[in-house]
Amino acid sequence: MKTFPKGSLFLALLTIFIFSVDGNAQILKKLGKRAERAAERTIERRVDKETSEKTDEVLDSILEPGKKGKQKNPIPNKPNPTGGEQGGTGNDQGGINNPADGSDNGPKTIEVYSKFDFVPGDKQLFFDDFANDFIGDFPSRWNTNAGGEVVTLGDSPQKWLEVKSGFNIYYIPDVPQLPEDYTIEFDIAGVGIDKHTSSTAQLSITLSDDDQFKSGRNFVFAEIPYCQYGAVGITVENSINGKRQIRSTVQADIRDEILEMPHVSIAVNGQRFRLWVNEVKYIDVPRLVPTGAVLHTIKFNAKQFKDGKEQVFITNLKVAEGGVDLRRKLISEGKISTNGILFDSGSANIKPESMGIIRQIFQVLQQDASINLKIVGHTDADGGDDTNMALSKKRADAVKNALVSVYGVDGNRLSTEGKGESEPVADNTSPEGKSQNRRVEFIKQ
Structure with a gap:
């Protein structure tokens, strides 16, 4: 066995100890900074939470008073055997009726409301809440290359259309010629969405120059993610004369919102494209919409949802001409x-x-x-x-x-x-x- 002089062994051990202490000190220093930042974030979140709770109390008498939580993943009602309706929408303004337990997630904070800058167009071009369609029928003012039926979710009389999943399946409303400035609004709901839902599961809305079941040579679309085990982000893409010019995914964590029947708002002003989910604006691209081409068709497409388990629905589609301040x-x-x-x-x-x-x-x-x-x-x-x-x-x-x-x-x-x-x-x-x-x-x- 090879031996070392006692002096050499001592020096080696001393060197190891010094480097170890120095390394640990550096690690502890880094951990200390991270812990400090984490503590600051925790305090900020707690202050924000308490502030939000106080401001919610102020708005309870104005915006949906007395409600505390929305029903997640409602169950779609099957059509009546007779094909009749299961209740009407009543004197509604295009909103989602409350679920069976009468609960709701309550208002957001004053700060959110005061900064919400979406303003719908003033001249309505199209609106459909499927009020005139029978449960179990495909809606009379839409087209598709697949199938579908009008349903209700839970005990709410609000009617919905399922957007079936598939890469080349489109649902196209009979929207008239789109002007240069317009807004699009709709409500969406998901059933069976959970932590196992694919990271590529998404609902896309496309503005296209093709009035059939292709994306077209000129288009712009936005993809709304349904993944629950990670924040995927919202993707936008365009095509000009068959060539993609922009594709980007904007960081967005909408996992909670997507489970609670969110309202989606889109504003198109010339080339500018903006998108909100509820009251938060996630997309604002100044030159996304192709110029020189008429994007006259709106299309909805769902992708990567598990057949028989995960379903996506849409209702209250409203398209209006904008441009008037x-x-x-x-x-x-x-x-x-x-x-x-x-x-x-x-x-x-x-x-x-x-x-x-x-x-x-x-x-x-x-x-x-x-x-x-x-x-x-x-x-x-x-x-x-x-x-x-x-x-x-x-x-x-x-x-x-x-x-x-x-x-x-x-x-x-x-x-x-x-x-x-x-x-x-x-x-x-x-x-x-x-x-x-x-x-x-x-x-x-």
Whole structure:
């Protein structure tokens, strides 16, 4: 066996000890910095949570009061054997009805609402909540190269269309010619989505120059992920004359939102493409939409969902022409009318996606302290005259309450009135007509 002098062995051990201590010191120093940062993040999250809880209490009387949690992964109802309907949508404004337990996730914080900048187009081009379609039928105003049927989820009367999964399966609504500036809104729901759902499971919405079942030579699409075991992000891509110019995935963790029937909003202004999920804007690409080509078709496509286990549904599709700044119109004309302020079915609970419009009204009042406004609510013809008259007044009061409580507007500058169904601006027999009649007016006093 080979031996070492005692002095050499001592020096070797001393060297190892010194390097070990120094290395551990460096590691401990790094760990100390990480621990400090982690502690800071923990404190910030706790403060944010407590602040959110307090501000939620303020908004409980305005936005969906008394609700505490949404039902996740509702069960789709099977069609009646007779093919009849399983309930109507009532006097709805395109929102999702509450699940069977009557619960909801409650309002978001004041900060979120005050910064939500989506404003729907002012001229409605298309709206479909499948109210005129029978449960079990494919909707009359859509086309597909697969199949599908209108269903209800849980005990809610709201109707939904399943978007079946497949790479070349498309669902195409009969939307008329799209202008240069327009908005698209819809609600989505997932059933059977869990931690085993694929990282590539997604629902895409495409704007295309092809009116059939291909992507087209000119298009733009956004992919909404359903993966639950990791934050996948939202992907956007375009094609100009058959060549891809942009493909990017924006970091976004929407795993919780995707389980709770989120509202998706899209705004197209020339080349600019923006997308919100609920009240958060995730996509804002200034030159994504191809120019020189007419993207006249909207298509929905679901991919990589497990057959028989995972399902994706869509409802309340609304397409409207944009381009009019409501603030300028109110100041110059003294009156505006909008059907972009949405409420829960048969109630005066304001939907979160409506706050972009209410924010613009606040900006007008903030800019000119001499302006006073009358807020007038209108309904469609569903329901009794007296019921609609009372509901329209409550909805006008709810908008006033939002301006006062969320934005601090002096309540003395605002008056309210309800007109019920007495002053329709469109036919009450079609989904588009009813949606246009459900509106809120702001009139300078």
